[in-house]
Amino acid sequence: MPLPASSKATLTGHIKEVSFKKGHLIIKANKIDQNIYFIKKGLVRAFADIGESEVTFWIGKEGATIISMRSYVEHKEGYEHIELLEDCELYQLEGTILQELFLADIHIANWGRKFAELELIHTEERLISRQFKTATERYKDLLQNNPDFLQRVQLNVIASYLGITQVSLSRIRADVRC
Amino acid sequence: MPLPASSKATLTGHIKEVSFKKGHLIIKANKIDQNIYFIKKGLVRAFADIGESEVTFWIGKEGATIISMRSYVEHKEGYEHIELLEDCELYQLEGTILQELFLADIHIANWGRKFAELELIHTEERLISRQFKTATERYKDLLQNNPDFLQRVQLNVIASYLGITQVSLSRIRADVRC
DNA sequence: CTGAGATTTTATCATTTGTAAAATGAGATG
């Protein structure tokens, strides 16, 4: 979404650069964290605790935006942890400031709208593909669209992201090789 | 999302009421349709053609908003058909007008932002639940949250919406009865 | 280099879900 120079300056004026080590939990579940981060360098996953286990439902790399969805949208406790899978350099923007900017600057409001809309399409497409594609097809899609994830992310996380067990993923990988 | 009276008046000024019969395809896949509809009365589903079969990935009733997601967001051909499951009364707003209003009225821009954000949370939660809940749990959730869907929607559509076959759904229903 | 711990793969069996076809039910129509 294009932003006029003045709005862009307003935004960047409130941004500071931060970096964290691999393994750091930048956002914790069941807390309100309205901060928004943009990944300059590194790799990150969002996961939710489900009873004993955890479900990874999002992986982001350079260029992606990190938020606690429910904190950002509804100012309530989020359901996800966000963990750095690599050492990361991030741009940080305080959520409270962003909320004010949304109300003050129409270009920023539309930029925020576009962000949510694009994420929405992306999530909806994943939901649809989950609905009719086999695990093997989903793996191949990942291989096609984000081959670097396979190099950079542990397979148990990939398996969770694909909605299967690690053992199933291993079987699929063995099949695909042939 | 609260709207000041003036913005609300602007919006409603551009709205017209329309109604269609059950079975009507209000939005067709592979076309650009930027219109946005609000359901006053009735029931609607969105589905995508996948080879021979179709995947229902959204069901909306009174109060819901109907759009062709990719048309609305990216002004490209949408991937979904939207079909009326009952006779419907709808409020219609032309997409091109709405896009102009987004750029002209900051309150409407933020209203549009909020809409996308809430849809996003809802879709993400469905994706997560799809990732770790069994088909039986998803059926019980639907029973809990939208019991009327079971009365108003055919079971083959419900099955598709839950991401299972109609046979599986029938098995689950037989189990749940016991 | 070596060994401990982490990660990945294999093997086995149980369970879930899919496919196809038949049986049942519920309405509509003549």
Next chain:
DNA sequence: CATCTCATTTTACAAATGATAAAATCTCAG
């Protein structure tokens, strides 16, 4: 009422995936 059509359920069998445990492989500090 007889029949037709469509929706739903049931049955039988096949395929995919899950659970568990064990083996193989990889990583890296010492």
